[in-house]
Amino acid sequence: MDLIVDADLTQKQGNSSPTLDQAISALLNGPRFIDDENTITLRANCARKNQHFPHLARHITGITSRSGRLKIVFENIPPSISDVNDCDGLPKLVLANDSCVSISNLDSLTITGLNIQYLADTCTSTLTNINSITFSSFCFNSSASSNSWMNGATSRFEIVNVTTFSMVNAIYFYDAFREIWINETNEVIFDRIVLVTLASIISSSHSAFFVTASNDSINTNLTITDLQVICDPRALVVPSVVETLFIDQVSISSMKVSNCNFSAPTISSQAIIRTAIASDFSVQEVFLSNVIFGSNPSQSIFSMTAVLNSVLTNFHIMTLYSPYKGIILLRLYFSTIKSREEQIREIIPRGLGDGI
């Protein structure tokens, strides 16, 4: 079924709806899609307009296990999403407490050209048991809208049991209140992500992306290309951009951090990229320029714990200034213990803590 979202409409007309939630609702019979092929196109007039997932039909699922496809696309996408101002020209998909998304059992889910405002703190958005998920040409803003997160608020956007999860050409506004949590996913791909570290960034354990495999039988590979970190000009805590635990391979190609002042005080160990228990870690083409560190001796750019093989190539560092407390560009906790179980038992509690 192909549907249109036309913001100029006041009510549904044929295959066109005034809002995204109405269009999605039209695809469903109860929680299930009516058809296998489902495409929703947002007209150019949806730019800057708030859109939601259906408020009441929170859980959406395929007809049978991993069948059906859902594609949501904005028709007026800029050629590239590379500047924060590009986000203003996109429709806003607001995932708030009354409009979390919960989708499962699809063959594919594709969302293109939306400005996702992830504001929920009493519900969790989840995408589970899907062959392929692709977010492209989009913005993702997870900055806090209230202080309710301090009272046991939900903080994760969960991606679970997915064959391939891709985020391509995005701007991610990050303040460490919430994270994208990816578990039991075979291939995770981040391509051309600009992470905007906000002035309100807090010292917390929430990474922008947390990738793990809690099931030993799942092999997970993470591939990152063209990752850029840009910063609010004020003093910030080092952002925890990517954290991985128990995954097989991490590959990063081209990472840039420039004009950042990471001298804000923090009590926690912070690293831009942190990997624990992995077989292979590779990173190439890292550019750091005009970066200030300080105030916390546990800060680092890369932190690796019990990674069997690491390859780091082509690092270009200019004007790194660490005047107060130490920054460590690459922090490795390493073990030559042959037993993987013993490594986990011995190293992880040490390496992930602040005590070393």
Place this chain on the structure above:
Amino acid sequence: MGGVTIENFSIIDSYLNSNAYIFSLLILGAKNGTINNYLAQITMKNMNVANTMFRYAGMLRLTVLTPRFIAAIENVHFTVTNFRLSNVSLEYSSIIYADGFLSYITDFLADNITLNAASNFYLSTAILSTVFITNGKVKNLSLKQNSNFVKGNLSISRLMSLGVSLDGSAETRPFVICNCSFDSTHIESDSTLIVSTNPMIIIQQNTFTNIFMVGSGLLVLGGYPHYLSSQTYFNGLDEASIYYSQISGAFIVNTAAEKSIFDNYPELGAIYRNSRATISVYDPENSIFFVLANENSFAAIFTMAVVSLVRIDNFEITNGTIGVINNSFMTIFASDGMSVVGGAMIRSGIFSGNKFMSLNLGGYAFSFHTGTLDKIFLDSTLFSHTHQLALCFINAIKCKCKRLTRIMLWMWKRKKLLLISAADL
């Protein structure tokens, strides 16, 4: 087998202070014998550091978390190749700090480096570690206030617990500086270019030119703190059992440790074996542990308040000897009574094939104070255009053996050639 490879790394125009490190690698100490651990390689290639200041900081820090015993084998090998340092200054800092790792630094260029206030290019102090430094060019180096270019100097008490593989065999921690040049070096205020307390030391085919020293040292070698004492014990592989060593007398070569070290570095293995063979020619029983300065060239050196240019101390170890062989010392001026090669407390020494040319200093070519001197070989020494320099001064409580042959003198201007005194000669 696992490891870390870092290639094509550059840092320029930077300032690191207060425990800041570019790389920090911390390895968990083996629990009960290195046999249960795999060998890991850390490899760095094409590193460039320029216009950067380190203060209470460093570039690379390799440390062992909770070392439990003295291991027979170092399980992590760290290699740096093609390393460029230029316009770099340090205060209370070390470029490379590596304790408990085999370090191999080769093909490096250091130009316009200032090491100030207890700073080092390479430093190891807490765990006796293997060091190989080869094919390096060091220009315009300044060492001040107790700083060192290379310092492998164990300065804390040794662990009482020993790995079982050490039982009866030598602790194998070679220290090799080979094929390096040091040109235009300024050393002052208790600083030293090269310091090592390792049990096997090789300083070979290096050139030291245009060096100005005040109250400092060029090579300070020896002082190996033996791993075995009346309190040491061996830790069984099951972790629970311990026993005391039955070693009495001679040690044997630890072939497993040497194989572990040199399998990956055959060229270094050749240097090591040749060095032991060189010592063995003179003293086959005492070539397990050795300090060997071989085929080095020292030229255009000016010193003030320096006791010995090459100083070898505290190497009385069983099965150990020192050798100063085929070195060239040329155009050296000392404002005080400096000896060229000197030290204290050695058991056996070989001084052969050395040339002393255009030296103007009021000391000895070789000068040692020691207890019992088992063997001394003084052979094929050439003096040419020297002023004030005498050949040899030995002050021993007991001197068992000596052999002096083929001493050639030209333009000799010293009254006493040789002075050997001992209570029991």
